[in-house]
Amino acid sequence: MDKLFNSHWFVKIISFFIALMLFTMVNLDNINNQPGLLPTLSSSTHTVGEVPLTVYYDEENYSLIDQTETVQVTLTGSQTSIQMFQMMRPSYEVFVDVTAQEEGTHTLQVEHRGFRNDVTVAIVPEYARVVLQEKQTYSLPVTVELVNEEEVEEGYSVGTPIVTPVNVTVKAARDAVAEVATAKAYVNISEADGPVEDTVPVKLYDRNGNELSLETEPSIVEVKVPITSPNKTVPIKITREGELPDDLSLESLVVEPREVTIFGSAEVIDEIDVLEGIILELSELEDGEPVELEIPLPEGIEQVEPETILVTPTISEKVDREFEDISLEIVGESAGTTVSLASGEPSTITVLARGALSRLEELTREDIQVFIDVSQEGEGEHEVDVQVNGPRDFAFVASQNTITVNIRLEESDD
Known part of the structure; x- marks a missing residue:
């Protein structure tokens, strides 16, 4: 026995018969009893249901409004071919091509590719229905909706949102574009105590406020919401x-x-x-x-x-203007005292005002005050500085720098 297993011919013969048995068991349901070297293989069918139908069309200019969604594919061939299809699961496709077609309803024969060459392919329905509608482009402004505005910090003011870009475009089938009423971007400003900046998606709505499943260009916008403190x-x-x-x-x-x-x-x-x-x-x-x-x-x-x-x-340049006989006022007089000018002292003063000519022309006597302040002086004779008040931007010089006054106490009735 050991000699047989050591023989190359014996091993080859045994391997051939094992392979033949496995091939027959896996690939055959029935073995024809007719005499011959190899058995004859019978025909078989295999049906694949709900196969998605691919539609090729000009997506840039048209929208696919309606189509035959799925088809049934029946394959006919030898059992070996069918079983090989089932085991290998090749990448196949059933489709219609309407890239050369314009807007409207089209009925075309369903095509296929990717199936084995040794099987017959039958597709039901044989013809598919496709509806195309021309795309339209519509531009509209983006409205910003503020979410939780009532939760902004107390005392803060919410300004008008700034959106970039201001407008978006939607490109879709004519009927779909006709439904678009507004484009909105939602920004949450809950508990905000300063400006809010956010990048948010744009959503489209019809006239009844229902959201539409359409995309915009761009699909997102930048929003800045000014929020200022008191x-x-x-x-x-x-x-x-x-x-x-x-x-x-x-x-x-x-x-x-x-x-x-x-x-x-x-x-x-x-x-x-x-x-x-x-x-x-x-x-x-x-x-x-x-x-x-x-x-x-x-x-x-x-x-x-x-x-x-x-x-x-x-x-x-400065110019001078003279104002004569400005009344001298005495301020700061204490209760219970009498203040009088010393003999020979004038009760009016001449004032020289210096400033811009245009301003001097507007200056009046009533704008100038000449006074002496005796609030720091006691009883007796005192020499007090003359002071001048007037509008700023002028320099004032009094014709007399000091005035002598007499201060005496009033006699009490007691």
Whole structure:
């Protein structure tokens, strides 16, 4: 026996018969009893139901409105061929090609590919129905819908959303495009305490508010929602520092803007009526040359808009104008005292006003106050400085620098 297994011919013969037996068992249902070297194989059929039908069409210009969805495929061939098809599961396809067809209803014979060459293919139905409709392009604006707006932090204001791009386009079948009424983008601003920026999808709706399964170009948009803290608009006050050259006078200042908006907590901004601390250095000014001034942030203020103001000065040479007989006032007189001018002292003063000509022409006697302040003086005779008040941007010089006064105590009735 060992010699037989060691024989190459014996092994080859045994292998052949084993292979023949396996082939017969796997591939044959019936063995013909006719004498012959190999048995004859019988014919067989195999049916595949609900095979998806592929439609090839001009997708750029047409929409597929309706079609025969599936077909039944029956294969006829030898049992070996059928079984090989079942075991191998080849990639096959049933289809119709309407790429050359225009809008309308078309009936075409169903084609196939990918099946074995040794099987016959029968398709039911043999002809398929395809409906094409020409595509149309429609452009419409995107409306932003704010979600949970009521949950924004208390005191904060929600501005008008900014969407980019403003419009989107939809390209679809004519009937589908006709249903489009609005394009919306939804942004959630729950608990927001500052600007919200988001990238969100665009959804299309019909006139009844039903969402449509159509795509837009672009399919997403960028949305910015301005959300600002409590704010208040207040005037500004400019503080002048330094001096112009002696021979020059500041005629006017044009300030843009004259009001700014401050942002912060309600408690802080309620306490601010004027925004101060803006410094204008007079020594750096040139006639007609705008100067940009930064606006400082007061304590507790988060933001100010704008952050700077523009100041344009008008500067001219100084001229003099004399105002005679301005009444001298006595201020600061204490109760229980009497103040009188010393003998020979005038009750009126001549004042020299120096400034820009255009401003001097507008200046009147009523704009000028000449006075002496005796609030720091006691009983007796005193020499008190003469002071002049008037509109800023003018220099005033009194014709007399001091006035002598007598202060005496009033006698008590006791």
